[in-house]
Amino acid sequence: MIISAYITSKDYKGALDYLKDKKSAKERALFQKVAFYRGTELFAEGNYDLAKENFENSLSVPLDANFTARATFWKAESNYLLNNYREAATDFQKFAASSEASKTAEFKELYYNLGYAYFKQKDYGNAIEAFKKYSAKNIDDAVRKNDTYLRIGDGYFVTSSYKNAIEYYSKVIEMKGIDADYAQFQKAISYGLTGNENAKITALNAFLNSATRSAYKDDAYYILGNSYLEKNQNELAIENYDKLINNFKRSPLVSKAMLKKGLIYYNSNKNDQALTTYKTVVQQFPNSADAKQAVKNARQIYVDLGRVDEYATWVKTVDFVNVSDAELDNDTYESAEKQYLQNNHKKAIESFKKYLISFPNGLHSLNANFYLAQSLFSENKHSDAISNYSYVVNQPQNEFTEDALSRLSLVYLENNNWQKAVPLLERLESEANLPQNIIFAQSNLMKGYYADKNYAKAVDYAELVLRNNKLEDRVKSDAHIIIARSAIKTNNETKARNAYKEVEKIASGELKAEALYYSAYFENKDGNYKVSNEIVQKIAAEYSAYKYWGAKGLVLMADNNYQLKDAYQATYILESVIKNFSQFSDVVEEASTALSKIKTEQAKTNESIEN
Structure with a gap:
């Protein structure tokens, strides 16, 4: 009964704690499944280290072959997102070798994900083979198919198989989908690398004439x-x-x-x-x-x-050229750079600091500041890197500007310093060449504007983010929740209603609980009090870990019951909220106000009867 309660309420952490030392076959079988579900829950929340640990726990009890196969797949996914690409590829191969793999929903994505695991290791031969297997079997997903052709083209490009690269870049161009401009550009470069300079020139001119924005x-x-x-x-x-x-x-x-x-x-x-x-x-x-x-x-x-x-x-007017000190400048910098290129970051930090003290406006001050910042970042001294990244981004546009903007904004985001982060993210959005940096900037700008209570701009950026077809569900969910919360803040309940419906479709965990609460809220607004109560009960049953939304749901349930002429039940619920959820002051205040209103109205009703 206890374990059933945990599982029914999706409290997998509690279930695991209960099963941890249990030895019976039935309980070990449950442990395998619960560990898997806890892993998927943590994975959805972006906690990949703990997700991997739970998948490994599930794999330690390989009683159900189907769950063993699925845990292997999701362990591979976790390793990939933790940048453990070699381990990810190994796990994907284990999954592929499982007799149960083809029976799982995950099997469809196997070769796509395996291809990327190889690609990240620069094992382009195996990456190409995996992507080809995926594209041969999955023809309905145009976005993935387009991306697969791109990666096959890139794999051939970096391995100098330019004719094959041209073939696959041409497939992308024909699809007219995402990154078609990139494929057209790469195709032109490939022509040049095959020695066909005239075809390269023709292709580049065609690209420049057709690509209005690229x-x-x-x-x-x-x-x-x-x-x-x-x-x-x-x-x-x-x-x-x-x-x-x-x-x-x-x-x-x-x-x-x-x-x-x-x-x-x-x-x-x-x-x-x-x-x-x-x-x-x-x-x-x-x-x-x-x-x-x-x-x-x-x-x-x-x-x-x-x-x-x-x-x-x-040359005397050029402040960064000191002819007499140039040789010493070069030698000092070269010594520091050598340490950096050998990934000896601690010595690199020491050497670059000495260089910048000796030559604050030296020949290599730009490189020195950037490499010093990178070294500090690698040593998890993120705050110490701020001044050096700031130096780089305050210089005229250079080869390090984009990386420095990305890293510096990330440091400020880690400290929740939106005031400093937002201007950098605005620059990154307008100056970045890499699509992932543009998405990073836009997805954080929507959060920054929301934090600054600039709800109109927050919504604009959330809608901009949602136009990208290659987003993860987590980012989509964040964008929809920004739209929904901004609409609530600006009393645009129609927009909030639609946005929360989108959140409910793809969210998990606390965001799902929030979306369900607002679903119940709008049902209450529409006078569908029984439906509203059913949704509140779902929050309590399936998302009990998120007590704030459970508490707010109970206040809503009290109003539903009152509207359904059950003042006694409404009063009981509100008194229970006030007693049991004191940690949520806003909910307690809401419950107290509602309770006072009910008692006042009931007193009037009683007085009217007596008279």
Whole structure:
């Protein structure tokens, strides 16, 4: 009876505690199943370490073959999300070898997930094989099919099998789905790598003409410019570099395109135009690697022209170039960088700090600040990394800007510092090239605006997030709950009603309990008091672990009973809430107000009868 109560109320943690030392076959069989369900519960909440531990506990009692197979699959999923890709692949293979695997709902996703486990290990051969198996059997899910073709194309691309890569990128383009622009861009690059430079140029021009908005347009203009440069078609090269420079001012390729323009001018004996271009790089991108190269190139021109005195005068105005200290600067930085590249983070932290003290505006201060921040982050000294990440994001756009924005915003999010996090997330959304960083920014901006009580913007971003077809259910649930809660805060109950319905479809755990509460709330509003009570009873039976929503549900049930002319039952419930849920002051206050109202109305009714 006790274990049945635990399982019926989905209190799997309590059930496991009860079964922990039980030895009978029936109880061990129950332990296997309950451990599995507890694992899926924790997995849905994003607690993958504890989820994995529970799946392993389930696997330690392999009495039911079906549950053994499913626990193996979900252990693999947990390992994958914990970045344990090798272990994930091994577990997926064990699942595939199980005679029960094909009978489970998880089997459909096996080769897709196995493909990613191999892909993350850079085992592209096995990844391609797994993705092909998935695409051969799963033809109905267009989004997954599209993604599978992309990963097969990428696998062939990185293993230099460019003709095969072109074949699969073409499949993605034909589907006209997500990341079709990426596939079109990669297809063009693949043509070039097969030696078909003309096809590459044609494909890049077609891409630029068809892709109205794409994160790869700046790359395409840069690569197309380079292709024309290799063919000595300098005017076309400059034309494409200028489109990049003028239309994508925040792209990290702008400074590189300027360097290429400077080289064209230099090789065409247009030395003054070359010098102007190089000096623009130095002015707009100080302290960057390209600015340092521009200084070197300008020096060569001045030497060629016999105008070294002009070079000396100019270079003194460049604050990040100290000619006399340059050699020591390089040596100090190189020593620190070596430690960093060897993943010796503690020594790297010490060395980079010494470098920045000695050369605060040195040749490598940008790299040094970023690598120091990364090292501190790797050593779980997240707060210590703030100043160095801040230095990087406050510099002109550079190769580290996107990573630094992502990491710095994450540090502030860990400390619930929305005031600092939101401006960084806004920048990350507008400047990021990687789709996962854009999603990260948007999904946290909706939470940040909600925390700041800017409900209109919170809803705008939640709706923007929901337009992405590749979201996990957890992120979808977060977006719908932001919409729902914002609607409640702004008294837009129609919108709240619809949003909570969406939450109820996909949520689990506490969010599910909240969604059910509001389902009961709206049934109460509609006068469906018995239906409302049934939903409250469901919360109590299946989501008893979330006592806050259970308590609020009881207050709602009291109102339902009162509306159904059962004042006695309503009074009893409200008195029980006040007595047993003192930890929730807002619920107790709500219950007290409702109780007082009922007693007042009942007193009037009694007085009327007596008179």
